[in-house]
Amino acid sequence: MAGFDNEHQTEALPGALPQGQNNPQQCPYGLYAEQLSGTAFTAPRAANQRTWFYRIRPSVCHQPFVRLDTPRVLRNFDVMHANAACEATPNQLRWSPFEVPAADAAPVDFVQGLHTVAGTGDPALRQGLAIYVYALNAPMRDKAFYNADADFLIVLQQGRLRIQTEMGMIQAEPHEIVVIPKGIRYAVTPLDGPSRGYILETFSGHWELPELGPIGANGLAHPRDFLYPTAHYVDTEAPWNVVGKFQGQLFTTTQHCPFDVVAWHGNLAPFKYDLRRFQAINSVSYDHPDPSIFTVLTVRSNTPGTAVADFVYFPSRWTVADHTFRPPWFHRNCMTEFMGLIAGQYDAKAEGFLPGGASLHSCMTAHGPDRATFELASTAPLAPHYVASAAFMFETCYTLALSKWALDPALPGGRVLQRQYYQCWSGLERRFRPDQR
Ligand SMILES: O=C(O)Cc1cc(O)ccc1O
Numbered sequence: 248m249a250g251f252d253n254e255h256q257t258e259a260l261p262g263a264l265p266q267g268q269n270n271p272q273q274c275p276y277g278l279y280a281e282q283l284s285g286t287a288f289t290a291p292r293a294a295n296q297r298t299w300f301y302r303i304r305p306s307v308c309h310q311p312f313v314r315l316d317t318p319r320v321l322r323n324f325d326v327m328h329a330n331a332a333c334e335a336t337p338n339q340l341r342w343s344p345f346e347v348p349a350a351d352a353a354p355v356d357f358v359q360g361l362h363t364v365a366g367t368g369d370p371a372l373r374q375g376l377a378i379y380v381y382a383l384n385a386p387m388r389d390k391a392f393y394n395a396d397a398d399f400l401i402v403l404q405q406g407r408l409r410i411q412t413e414m415g416m417i418q419a420e421p422h423e424i425v426v427i428p429k430g431i432r433y434a435v436t437p438l439d440g441p442s443r444g445y446i447l448e449t450f451s452g453h454w455e456l457p458e459l460g461p462i463g464a465n466g467l468a469h470p471r472d473f474l475y476p477t478a479h480y481v482d483t484e485a486p487w488n489v490v491g492k493f494q495g496q497l498f499t500t501t502q503h504c505p506f507d508v509v510a511w512h513g514n515l516a517p518f519k520y521d522l523r524r525f526q527a528i529n530s531v532s533y534d535h536p537d538p539s540i541f542t543v544l545t546v547r548s549n550t551p552g553t554a555v556a557d558f559v560y561f562p563s564r565w566t567v568a569d570h571t572f573r574p575p576w577f578h579r580n581c582m583t584e585f586m587g588l589i590a591g592q593y594d595a596k597a598e599g600f601l602p603g604g605a606s607l608h609s610c611m612t613a614h615g616p617d618r619a620t621f622e623l624a625s626t627a628p629l630a631p632h633y634v635a636s637a638a639f640m641f642e643t644c645y646t647l648a649l650s651k652w653a654l655d656p657a658l659p660g661g662r663v664l665q666r667q668y669y670q671c672w673s674g675l676e677r678r679f680r681p682d683q684r
Pocket residue numbers: 536537538574575576578584595608614615640
C-alpha cells in the first residue's frame with residue numbers, strides 16, 4: 248500500500264477488519280483486537296500514530312523475559328566511566344567495508360549481527376540515537392525482534408532482505424531503506440546469502456518528510472513512493488522466541504508466533520522507500536548548495552530547523568554548475584556527519600571511501616574533499632558531468648561516542664578502521680601567492 252503516513256487498512260481474510268468500530272464485543276473469525284500506540288494518546292492529531300491489530304492471540308500471552316548477553320550492542324554511551332565501552336574522539340574517522348560473515352561460517356542472524364558503531368543519549372529518557380552496522384549470513388529461525396527504545400531506519404547495502412512483520416511482508420533490496428517503528432515485531436531473512444547494511448536508531452520522535460519551502464508541492468522524496476505491507480498471517484502453534492530491546496539491553500521470551508495478524512488498520516506501520524525514486528533538486532547556476540537539499544526523512548528536535556537526525560541521500564545526478572568548485576567544500580559543522588556508501592563513488596573522495604564502509608566527521612571536525620579530488624576538481628573542464636553515486640549521511644545535532652569495537656582494529660571483525668585516513672588531506676599544499684590574484 249502506498250502513501251507516507253496514510254491511514255491504511257488491510258485484511259488477509261474477507262471481513263476480518265471490523266467495520267465502524269475498533270473493538271466489537273466479538274471480532275470477526277474469533278480474532279482478538281489489540282492497539283499499538285506509537286505516540287502518546289494525546290499527541291496532536293497530525294503527529295498521532297497508532298494501529299489496531301486483529302490477531303489470533305494477543306501479544307500479552309508470553310513467558311517472562313530473560314536478559315541476553317550482547318557484547319556488540321551497547322547499553323549506554325558513557326565515555327567518562329573507567330570501564331566505559333565507548334570513547335570520544337574529535338578525529339576524522341573512516342572504515343573500510345565492514346566484515347560480513349561468510350556463507351559457510353557459523354550462522355549469524357540479524358539480531359546477532361548488530362554492531363553498535365556510535366551513539367549518544369539514553370533511550371529511557373527518549374533522547375539520543377545510535378548507529379549500527381548489521382552483517383549477517385542466516386535467517387532468524389522462529390525468532391522475532393522488536394525495539395522498545397526507538398525506530399530503526401535500515402539502509403540495505405548488500406543483499407536483499409525479506410522482513411516478516413506483524414503488519415505483513417516487506418522485501419527490500421540495496422538502494423532501498425526500511426523503517427521499522429518502535430515496538431513492531433519482525434523477523435529478517437537474507438535472500439542473497441551474506442548481507443550488510445547500516446541502521447540509525449532514533450530514541451525520540453518519528454521520521455517525517457522534510458518541509459519543501461519554496462521548492463513547492465513536489466520534489467525530493469514523494470509521499471506515494473513509501474510502501475507499506477498488507478496483512479499476512481501465519482497460523483501455527485509452534486513456539487517462537489521474541490527478542491526485545493529495552494533500555495539498551497536485549498531480553499528474550501517464548502510465546503506463540505507473533506505474525507498472527509489477520510487484519511490491521513492505522514498509520515503506525517513499517518515501510519520501505521526506494522532511494523532511486525528520489526528527485527534531486529540542485530544548483531543549475533553556480534556554487535555547491537548545502538547538502539540539506541538531499542534530505543529524504545527527518546526526525547525533528549524541539550529547535551525549529553535543527554534535526555535530531557536527517558537521513559540524507561546523495562543520488563546519481565548531473566552536476567552542471569558554472570565557474571564552481573563542484574565537489575563538497577571544506578567544512579566544519581556544528582552537526583555530526585556519519586556517512587556510508589551503498590554503491591558507486593562519492594564526489595568528495597577519490598579513493599578509500601568504499602561501498603559497505605563508512606566515515607564519521609563529528610561536531611566541528613574539519614573534513615572535505617581529499618587532495619586528489621581537490622586538485623582534479625580545481626582544474627577540471629566544467630562540462631555537464633554525471634555523478635554515479637549512492638552515498639548517504641546520518642546527520643545529527645548530537646555529538647556521538649564511538650564504540651570500542653568501531654575504534655579498535657584488533658577486535659574480531661573490527662579490522663576496518665583506516666588509521667591513515669587523515670593523510671588524504673595532508674598533501675594539500677600551500678598555494679598562497681600574495682603577488683598573484
Ligand atoms: O561530504 C560531506 O561531508 C557531506 C557534505 C556534502 C556536501 O555536498 C556538502 C557538505 C557536506 O558536509
